[in-house]
Structures are given as C-alpha cells and as structure tokens.
Amino acid sequence: MTAASETSRVGLVVVSHSEMLASGVAELAGQMAPDIAVLPVGGTEEGGLGTDYGAVVEALADADSGAGVVVLYDLGSAKMTAEMAVESADDPSRYTVVDASLVEGAVAAAVAAQGGAALAAVAAAAEGASGEAPVAVHDRAGQDRTGQDRTGQDRTGQGRSGQGRPALSIVPDAVSAEVLLTNEVGLHARPAALLARTVAQLDADVVVRYGDEEANAASVLALMGLGAPGGRSITVVATGKDAGEAVRRIEELAERGFDD
Amino acid sequence: MGCTAADVVAALRAAAAVVQEHRDELVRLDQAIGDADHGENLRRGFTALLSRLDAEEPASPGKALKLVATTLISTVGGAAGPLYGTAFLRASAAVGDAAELDGEAVARALQAALEGVVARGKAVVGDKTMVDALTPAVTAAASAEGSVAGVLSAAADAAAEGAESTVPMVARKGRASYLGERSAGHLDPGARSTALLLRAFADAAAGA
Known part of the structure; x- marks a missing residue:
C-alpha cells in the first residue's frame, strides 16, 4: 500500500458525448462511493454533443487527490479525447483510461475506489465489470435455469452457462461460512456495496454463493445479481492471506443487518 | 523551391476555405453513416484556426503544423479532433525546426501523420476510415520525388482514389461500424475530408 492511498482515494472521470449521460453515470456511481471524486465531463463547450478536450484535461487534475484517476468513456472518440488528455499530463501514469462498460464499470470502479483500492485495482474492477452476472456453480451444460432454485425463489436471471468459472469452493485451504441475511432487503445495492468494500480492504479472494450461483465478492453488480433476499442464507468462501478475517467481517456485517 | 512557414500558413488558409465550402457535403456524408457532425466539427476547428493565424505568425512550418494540432484538438469536439490533431502533431514533430520544407520532408511529415492516426484510432486499411x-497518399508521396507541389499533388490524387475506395466497404471503426453491412454504399466522410485537405494543400503549393 502506498503512502498516498492511506490518505487519498482514486478518483473517477466519466467522459461522454452527452452532458446528461456523463452526469447521470457520475450520480449513480457516486451514490455508492460517498468519499471519492466522480467527475462528469460531457458535451462540447457550446453545450452540444461531443467531447471537450480542455474540460477533460481539467477534470483529470481536479479528480486527482493523490492516488490517481480512472477514466471511463462512452464511445470511441471520447476514448481518443481521454487518451490525448492523459498523454498531455505531466505524469500520464497517474491516469488510466479503461475499456469498460460505462455504467457497470463506473459503479464497480467507484466501489473499489471507496474501499481504498489502488489505481490498478480500481481500473481492473471497472474492466472486470462487463457482463457481471452471477455464474452458475454446477451448471455448465446449459440446462434450463429459468425455473425455481432450491430456495423456492423465482429466479428470472438468465443463466450464463458455457462460461462457468470453476467453483472456488473446491480450492484447498478456503475458509467458508453460512451467513444469514438478517436485513430486510438482503444483498441489495447498498449492502452489496458494503460487502464489496469490506472485501476490497483485505488480501483475500472471496466468493459468495446463493442457490446455484456464485458471485465474486469484489463485484457489487455480481453480488446484486445473485438476488439473495433478506431472511435467506448465503455461503461465503474466502481464500488468501486474510481469508479468515474476510469471512469474519462479512459475518459481522450481516449480524448488524448491513447497518440498514 | 522549399516551402516556408508563410507557405504553410497560406495552404492552411486555403484548406480552411475548402472545409467551409464542403461543410454541408461532409455533414451529408456523415448523416448517412455517422452522427452528422463531421462537416460542422471541421468547420468549427478550421474557423478557430483562422483566428489563431490572424493573431500569431508561426515562426516555422513545424510551428504552424503544431498550431493546427492544438487548435483542432481543443475545438473540433468529434473524432476528427484527436485524429487530425494527432496527425498534425506528428507531422510537426517530423519536420522539426526546419525553416523550409522540401518534397522529401513533406513526404516524411505525411508518413508521420499516418502513423499518428493509426496509433490514435487503431484503424487499418479497409476499415472505411x-x-x-x-495510406495511399503516403505511399504516393514517398515515390513522387521532386518538389513540394509534386509530392502533394501525387498524395492528393492517391487520397481521392483511396477515399472513393471506401464506398463499398463495410465500416469496422468509428460510429459507422454500428451500422454493419448498411454502412456499405457510402463514402466515408473522414476519408473524404482527408482527400479534400490534401487537395487544398497541393493546389496551394502549385500556386505558390
């Protein structure tokens, strides 16, 4: 952990052709990360559709509180404008333009930044956020997954069969626990963000399973995609140096009802 | 005969006039397969360039090209800003501080401009950009030994032909790529504006 990350967090800049789109994405991402700078840059100087190089240059400087800035963009020419702005900076290595889905990437990056993740990790969170649906644990053959799962909840989420990751629970020396969601809404947006932030602070890979699906706990969107409601239990499986601590903190979070 | 800073400025003024004249045509081309802003964006960029040229006199061809780059980057607002901006920036670096450019230097500048556009936009020949x-302009310029006017004329001819070659292509880069097969049958506005600019430069050099 660098000295900078002790005191400051990675900022975000959202570059869009549209002022409204940039502002909307920044608003959504900022909701989950109260302590980081999420700056929208959208439209041309005259208020039309397009990108404003000078405004991007300014936003990069404004969003940088010492830990660097991750830049997200909407379409190709916004990417080019962002890249030029980064190249013009005194130290381009402080800025990372990420190839990520704009909305999901911004939310994932904001949560990672809020959790104190360093520049590279925030960028990785944004880039990993594309198509962040939960993954089926056992089902790789593409059976019908639109029916009821074993908890009796009607699951409308589409299975992502064929892309199944290996279930992390089979990794040796994993720490796992059944955790009851005592709050009313379960793993909804805010609780999912809290859980992801908790994990982001630790040196551990954590997977959350609900029913037949599992989600990477670093991804708010994947956690939300599990659709785990209040009153149900999730399984937390952690590996890595802080695995035990990660499980313990998640248990605590759940016991407190995610501070709802 | 070499090409001085004043010659470059004259060529840029001529190019600005051509952009103004073809604004509507470029908008129409971009309307068919893009976001309909190419003509207006370029017009805005070159209009801003004219006022900067009125305010300051670049000391060398390289400085004039750099002024184009910074102006287009900060005023165009669409993909043409970073793309042409990078092209002129690389061209400026390629000619350095030379007080006059010969045909070979102009060919080298075009080569550098192409490399910049490719590095920025990641497009290759056949992507409809x-x-x-x-690309054919650079090839033609490299084999056209002789005067600046001769090199630019060869480049402009090849660019016009290259632009026409985009008509049947299916776009793989830029906004037009979202149209898939429906992008075929249209002239690419960026290729057209490149051909127009090179023709304007060539005509200015021939008249100088």
Missing part, C-alpha cells in the same frame, strides 16, 4: 485515404 481516413486511413483508407491517407
């Missing part, structure tokens, strides 16, 4: 006009 300005690269389809600029």
